[in-house]
Amino acid sequence: MLAQLGQSIDGFIASRTGDAEYVTGDADREHLHRLRALVDAVVVGAATVAADDARLTVRAVPGDNPVRVVLDPRGVLPQDTATLTDGAAATLWVVGPEVEVPDGLADHVEVVRWEDDGPMAPHQVLDLLAARGLTRVLVEGGGRLVSAFVEAGAVDRLFLTTAPVLIGDGVPGLRVGGTDRLADALRPAARRWVLGEDVVTEFVLRDGAPEGGATGRGVTSRPPLRSVGHVPAEDEQVHVVDPDPQGA
Ligand SMILES: NC(=O)c1ccc[n+]([C@@H]2O[C@H](COP(=O)([O-])OP(=O)(O)OC[C@H]3O[C@@H](n4cnc5c(N)ncnc54)[C@H](OP(=O)(O)O)[C@@H]3O)[C@@H](O)[C@H]2O)c1
Incomplete structure (x- = not known):
């Protein structure tokens, strides 16, 4: 399971006002479309x-x-949103138990009624899709939803792109529960690429093992899967950031 967010360097x-056009640049948009594909x-x-x-x-x-x-x-x-009207792809509209769904929805829309009130539990959502x-599956946003999936331990790979912009105040990006000791903070295995002015960090949060296979707040002890996620092709304008360019 993949997740992605593009956020400012201050998170x-x-x-x-909810204006998100655009936090990250064209290369990150292309990367996002590749993930969708x-x-x-x-x-x-x-x-x-x-x-x-x-x-x-895509x-x-x-x-x-x-x-x-x-x-x-x-x-x-x-009701006039593209996902309900454009017919470009199938749409699964998962609604709460009290939501009134209008008649005459387009053929590409299927409505699924969730049985419980409130937030939709990430693992149950994945079961429904499976x-x-x-x-x-790619969870694409926004911040609250991606954070809920990460907190639930449902995400294998998280692609977090940071852009060199300071928004200062706005809609928060990824938020996970804090720890008293820095040593207890979540510090997953990660690799990075520069995409234009942005940096994508790919966090390996799980190795795709069944639920219960993860070791709490860290990554699993098993080696990460190599078959999931984006590995840049050789001819792409993408390169791994050297974390120690001076050899220091
Ligand atoms: N830069 C990016 O990468 C990016 C990506 C996506 C969106 N955005 C921006 O982010 C903003 C929206 O982000 P946001 O964090 O406010 O909202 P969000 O993550 O889109 O909000 C969560 C939505 O999912 C529903 N939901 C269902 N189950 C949930 C669960 N388990 N946990 C949390 N939510 C659940 C919520 O319903 P209820 O409200 O009924 O709880 C709500 O409609 C917009 O301004 C958008 O433009 C930016």
């Missing part, structure tokens, strides 16, 4: 779709569109 994914389903929070009206399709690289999954416990998804054969 925000949008301004305080690798998965069966892309999952977003309804708050994100309401703010961005993102199409969630356009910057060749590839098939994933199923678009919108998690909407309170029914805040606008039951539909959607096993390769």
Whole structure:
């Protein structure tokens, strides 16, 4: 399971008005589209779709569109959003038990009713998707949703892109529970690339082992899978950042 966020160097994914166009640059957008092309389903929070009206399709690289999954416990998804109207790819609209769904939705939209009130538990969401054969999943935002999936231990690889911009105040990006001792902080295995002005850090949070295989706040002791995630092709304008360029 993959997750991604593009955030400012001070940890925000949008301004305080919700303006998120764009935090990161073109190369990171291309990387995001490549991630979409690798998965069966892309999952977003309804708050994100309401703010961005993102199409969630693969356009910057060749590839098939994933199923678009919108998690909407309170029914805040606008009816004219692209995911409900454009027919570009299938949309799974997962709604809370009290949400009134309008008649006459487009054929590409399937409504799934969640049985419980409140936030949708990440592992249950993944079970729901797996039951539909959607096993390769990218959680694309926003900050609250990605953080919930990371906190639940549901994410194998997290691609966190940081852009050299200071937003100062806005929508928080990744937030995980704190620790008293720095030594207890989550410090997963990671590798980095420069993408234009941005830096992508790929965190290996799990190795794809079944639930219970993870060792608490760290990564599993088993070697990370190499088959999931983006490995840049040789001809891409991407290079590994040398963490010690001076040899110091
Ligand atoms: N830079 C980026 O990479 C990026 C990516 C995506 C979005 N954005 C920006 O981020 C902003 C939205 O982010 P956000 O953090 O405020 O919202 P968010 O993560 O999109 O909000 C969570 C949404 O998912 C629903 N949800 C369902 N289950 C959940 C769970 N287990 N945990 C948390 N939420 C759950 C929430 O419903 P309830 O509200 O009913 O709880 C809410 O609609 C927008 O301004 C968007 O433009 C930026």
